[in-house]
Amino acid sequence: MTWLLVGLGNPGPTYAMTRHNVGFFVADELARRAGSSFTAPRGMHAEVSVTRISSAGLGAVGADATKLVVAKPRTFMNDSGRAVRKLCDFHQIPPERVVAVHDELDIDFETLRVKFGGGDNGHNGLKSIRAHLGTGDYYRVRYGIGRPPGRQDPAAYVLQPIPSSLREAYAVQTTHVADAVESLLTQGLERTQNLFNS
Structure with missing residues (x-):
């Protein structure tokens, strides 16, 4: 049974290095690990990288290998669900085989949480899905990004470029979040929560 990993973000260079696009960072890292590239299939509203995952890792074959579709929607964040629905229909993926990676204001930077179901917590990408x-x-x-300092508007905060002084830290955290995704897909939710939730 196929998995769909969707990294949430906004398309285009204006948003490329913003906190709202950390889902794209993780999708890129997973595709890099798998040695697979992104294409833009007609009608899918997303950039897509198709690979496999097994206990031996991303891109590896094995008796337990399963297909993994890694996607970055080409819609804006508040319309992410359109791409997710298209991909689920095309690849015959049920909702319980969908993993969304997204920025989270209510979790401090350098922490993460993995869960199944729940509310949308005001996140427009999750609402759309x-x-x-x-x-x-x-x-x-x-993917925790923390609250903005002082009285800064959260909407402005998530859409501002990540300061150059923090980019290395974000790169390290992206690797950690990608590790959590691999664990979820190969070892399940409970083990992943025990290892990664903080």
Whole structure:
């Protein structure tokens, strides 16, 4: 049974290095590990990298290998569900085999949480996925970005470029979140929560 890993973000160079795009960072890292590249299949509203995952890792074959579709929607964040729905329909993936990686204001930077189902916590990407799938019963990997300092508007904060002084730290954290995704897909939710949730 195929998995869909969707990294949430906004398309285009304007948003490329913003906190709202950490889902894209993780999708890119997973594709890099698998040695697979992204294409833009007609009608999918996403950049897609198709690979396999097994206990031997991403891109590896083995008796327990399963297909993994890694996607970066080409819609804007608040319409992410349109791409997710198209990909689920095309690859015959049920909601419970979907993993969304997204930025999370309510979790401090350099921490993450993995969970199944739950509310959308005001996140427009998650709201859109729920609307298009008709359920919130899919996996979420919550990449903590923390609250903005002082009185800064959260909407402005998530769409600002990550300061150059923090980019190395974000690169390290992206690797850690990608590790959590691999663990979720190969070892399951409970083991992954024990290893990674903080």
